[in-house]
Each structure stands twice: as structure tokens, then as C-alpha cells.
Amino acid sequence: MKSVWTSVLLVLLLAAASASLIPSAEARATPPAETRSRFAALDEVRLLANGLLQLGQSLREFVHKTRSQMNDIFQKINIFDRSFYQLSVLASEIRDEEEELKKTTLILQANNEEVKSLSLEINSKVEGILEERSRLQSKVGGLEEQLSSLSQGLVTSQQLAEIGTLREVIHSQEKSITELLRAVREQSDQLNDQRLQINSLEKKITGNSLAQETVKTPDSLTPEPPTLTPYEVTDFRNDLPSDCSDLFGRGRRVSGVYALKPTNLSRPFMAFCDMSKDGGVTVIQRRMDGTVNFDQTWQKYEDGFGDFQGEFWLGLKKMHALVAHGNSILRIEVEDWKLGKRFVEYNLHLGGAESYYKIHLKQPMGDLPDAMTNQTGMMFSTKDQDNDSHQDSSCAASYTGGWWFNACGDANLNGRYVSVRPKSRGPERRSEIQWRPSRRAAFSLRSTQISVRPSSATNTFSSSGQTGTSSSSGQTGTSSM
Numbered sequence: 001m002k003s004v005w006t007s008v009l010l011v012l013l014l015a016a017a018s019a020s021l022i023p024s025a026e027a028r029a030t031p032p033a034e035t036r037s038r039f040a041a042l043d044e045v046r047l048l049a050n051g052l053l054q055l056g057q058s059l060r061e062f063v064h065k066t067r068s069q070m071n072d073i074f075q076k077i078n079i080f081d082r083s084f085y086q087l088s089v090l091a092s093e094i095r096d097e098e099e100e101l102k103k104t105t106l107i108l109q110a111n112n113e114e115v116k117s118l119s120l121e122i123n124s125k126v127e128g129i130l131e132e133r134s135r136l137q138s139k140v141g142g143l144e145e146q147l148s149s150l151s152q153g154l155v156t157s158q159q160l161a162e163i164g165t166l167r168e169v170i171h172s173q174e175k176s177i178t179e180l181l182r183a184v185r186e187q188s189d190q191l192n193d194q195r196l197q198i199n200s201l202e203k204k205i206t207g208n209s210l211a212q213e214t215v216k217t218p219d220s221l222t223p224e225p226p227t228l229t230p231y232e233v234t235d236f237r238n239d240l241p242s243d244c245s246d247l248f249g250r251g252r253r254v255s256g257v258y259a260l261k262p263t264n265l266s267r268p269f270m271a272f273c274d275m276s277k278d279g280g281v282t283v284i285q286r287r288m289d290g291t292v293n294f295d296q297t298w299q300k301y302e303d304g305f306g307d308f309q310g311e312f313w314l315g316l317k318k319m320h321a322l323v324a325h326g327n328s329i330l331r332i333e334v335e336d337w338k339l340g341k342r343f344v345e346y347n348l349h350l351g352g353a354e355s356y357y358k359i360h361l362k363q364p365m366g367d368l369p370d371a372m373t374n375q376t377g378m379m380f381s382t383k384d385q386d387n388d389s390h391q392d393s394s395c396a397a398s399y400t401g402g403w404w405f406n407a408c409g410d411a412n413l414n415g416r417y418v419s420v421r422p423k424s425r426g427p428e429r430r431s432e433i434q435w436r437p438s439r440r441a442a443f444s445l446r447s448t449q450i451s452v453r454p455s456s457a458t459n460t461f462s463s464s465g466q467t468g469t470s471s472s473s474g475q476t477g478t479s480s481m
Contacts, residue, residue, distance in 0.1 A: 119187040228304030244273035248280030262321040281451035290417030298385035301402040342368035369437035371411040378404040410436040
């Protein structure tokens with residue numbers, strides 16, 4: 001640039017010199033009277049040269065300024081290139097990690113199937129041993145009758161030897177049964193751990209690939225979930241725990257499926273015990289992935305349905321048997337799509353089948369705002385058993401799922417499962433799992449769990465069934481992904 005400006009200045013000087021020489025040549029032919037005009041022309045040339053010099057200086061400053069701006073632009077472009085490269089590397093790492101998670105999930109699922117088959121085999125062996133034990137006990141009974149009939153006479157050595165042999169066989173069979181039952185419990189615990197690992201990996205994969213539009217879950221593909229048989233226990237001992245809290249008090253700390261026998265029932269049933277809480281709770285309902293359709297009939301809701309290892313409803317009959325003593329706590333736990341967890345607990349009184357399992361709730365406590373106040377004193381309703389207070393339609397048919405509907409209420413944890421919150425506000429929105437403490441506050445839920453446990457406080461339910469005031473008075477806005 002310096003050479004260019006130097007050339008420009010030389011041209012201007014030559015022009016000024018030539019202009020000064022031309023008037024001096026003409027001065028030889030002109031009279032002295034024109035000398036003043038010649039000096040005036042020289043002044044104009046000097047002014048022109050000064051103007052050109054100032055213009056050159058301005059151009060030089062403009063060039064310097066433009067050059068600094070271009071340097072800043074180049075630096076920003078370099079920063080953008082580096083950031084784009086880092087994002088590309090991060091996206092590649094996320095894709096690789098997702099592939100690894102999928103492979104690990106497949107391996108765990110295969111292991112899960114293998115453990116399930118082994119557990120079924122062990123169960124079949126246990127059933128065979130129990131049958132053999134029954135036959136041996138009948139033989140022992142016959143021998144004891146013979147022994148009593150011969151009590152006044154002498155017993156032959158052969159009969160005594162036979163009785164001793166049978167007692168030894170029974171003793172060995174009881175040991176085998178105990179060992180097999182221990183193996184079954186260990187296999188059940190292993191199955192629970194495998195399922196928790198699979199669910200954790202599936203949540204990670206789902207979190208990386210969730211779409212922003214509403215996606216229906218496959219519950220419509222399984223309209224008839226398996227029924228949880230009311231009495232499916234072969235162990236009729238009188239020392240079975242009455243509920244999961246009683247089981248916790250006996251030293252069990254592993255969550256899983258156990259045989260329970262409430263004091264007001266003559267036959268036991270199976271239930272899922274959540275031992276992660278202090279004291280242990282009996283799980284009544286669990287929603288987590290939408291694999292079970294909860295839009296079922298009255299009979300299904302009475303007996304129970306689903307899968308203890310996934311989603312299920314324990315059954316109104318069993319729920320009533322667990323809380324019939326009167327001092328019980330109903331605990332509701334929810335998780336939204338941002339993995340935020342909340343809970344609320346109520347003092348619970350539940351009527352029997354003659355009252356259509358009318359529910360009374362009092363004194364809500366927890367960080368989940370109360371949405372069940374409008375349901376207290378209501379009977380349970382399903383799509384084929386309308387017990388709500390709505391005059392024109394059935395809430396269970398409109399909102400799907402069985403619940404203690406009022407008209408139609410602000411809570412329904414047995415509604416249709418959707419993977420993200422729908423954008424519409426029509427019937428599709430109403431049929432989802434909902435917890436609406438107020439008109440301006442609602443929760444779009446990813447998972448729910450309803451459980452019961454005995455209460456240490458005295459039950460003060462009245463016939464009116466009015467509820468207390470929620471301890472969570474703050475209004476919470478809509479929670480969705």
C-alpha cells in the first residue's frame with residue numbers, strides 16, 4: 001500500500017511542476033501585466049494538491065479500518081468452525097453411546113428370558129415336590145391311624161421301621177422344599193434387578209429419541225391384560241404376613257412379589273411389596289410404559305389385572321382386605337416427563353363391595369398438590385358400572401379407565417397412557433392420565449404408583465367423608481416435556 005501512495009504523490013507533484021512550467025514559458029510571450037494571474041493559478045494547484053493529500057490520508061484510514069474489521073470476521077469464522085466441529089464430535093459420541101445401550105438392552109433382555117425360563121422350571125419342580133409331600137403326609141396319616149388302633153397291642157418292628165423311614169423322607173422333602181423356595185426367591189430378586197436395569201436403559205434410549213409430537217402407546221394392542229388371580233397361593237400357613245409392612249417388620253428388605261394373608265381373609269393372595277420406603281408398602285397400582293390397557297370392566301378392576309413385573313392393578317377386593325382394619329394411609333407417587341418426582345399421602349377409609357368401594361380421604365400431606373378432594377365420598381366407576389355423579393354421561397366411558405369419578409373430577413391415574421402431553425384440548429386430552437389440582441395447574445405424568453400401608457395415627461373418619469386442607473398450598477404450573 002505504501003508504494004501505491006508514493007506513486008500517487010509523485011504523479012501529483014509532476015502535475016504541479018508541469019503546471020508551473022507552462023505559465024513560465026508563456027511568460028516570455030506575454031506582457032508583465034499577467035504575472036499576477038500566473039501566481040493565482042499556482043495557488044489553485046497547491047490547493048488541489050493539498051485536497052488530494054487529505055483525500056489520500058482519508059483513504060488510508062478507511063483501508064486500515066476495513067482491514068481490522070475483516071480480521072475480526074475471520075476470527076469469528078474460526079470460532080464458529082471449531083464449535084461446529086465439537087458439536088459434530090459430540091453428536092457422533094451420542095450415537096455411539098445409543099448403539100451401545102441398545103446392544104446392552106438386548107443382552108439383558110436375553111438374560112431376563114433365560115432367568116424366567118429357569119424360574120418356571122424351578123416352580124414346576126416345587127409344585128411336584130409339594131404334591132409328593134401331600135401324598136407322603138396322607139400315608140403318614142394312614143400309618144398314624146394304624147398306630148393308634150394298635151396302641152393297646154404291640155407294634156411290629158417292620159411297622160416302626162416303615163414309620164421311621166417315612167418320617168426321614170418327609171424331613172428330607174421339607175429341606176428340599178425350603179431350599180427350592182429360597183432359590184425361587186433369589187431368582188425373583190434377580191428378575192427384579194434385571195428388569196430395573198432394562199427399564200433404566202430403555203429410559204435413557206427413550207430420552208435420546210423422544211419426539212415432540214404426541215405418540216400413542218401400545219396399550220390399544222393389548223385390550224385384555226392378564227387377570228391377577230385373586231387366590232393363587234398354595235401356601236396356606238397361618239403365619240403369613242398380613243401386608244408388606246408386616247413383612248418389612250419380619251426383616252425382609254427386597255422389593256418383589258410375596259404371599260399376603262390379611263386377618264379378615266381365609267385365603268392368601270400375591271402382591272408386590274415396595275421395600276424402598278421406610279416400613280414397606282403394598283402396591284395397588286403402577287403405571288410406567290403403557291404396556292397394559294387400563295380401560296377394563298368392573299370385574300377386572302375387582303379381581304386385578306396386569307403384570308407384577310410391569311404395569312398392574314392389584315384389585316379392589318384385595319385393596320379393601322388390606323385396609324379393612326380402618327387405620328390406613330394411601331400414598332400416591334407421580335413422575336413427570338422432566339423426571340421430577342412428587343408424592344401425596346391421605347388418611348384412607350375404603351368401603352366394601354356393597355358400597356361400590358366408596359372412598360374417604362382426609363389430611364393430604366406431601367409436595368404434590370391435592371387433586372383428590374373432589375373425589376372423596378365417591379364410589380368406584382368403570383365403563384360398564386357407572387357410579388359417578390354426572391347426570392348426562394359416564395365419566396369412565398368418556399375419560400377411560402376405572403376411578404372414583406365425581407363429575408368427572410380432576411384426577412384419573414387409570415386413564416390412557418400417552419408418551420408426551422397432547423397438544424389438543426378435546427376428548428383425546430381428557431382421556432390421558434391426569435392430576436389437576438386446579439384449573440391453571442396440571443401435571444402430564446410419565447409414571448404413577450398407588451400404595452397403602454397401616455397408619456400409626458388414630459383413624460378419625462366420619463360418615464361425611466370431608467377432607468382436610470392440603471399442606472401443599474403453592475400453585476404449580478403445567479408440567480410437560
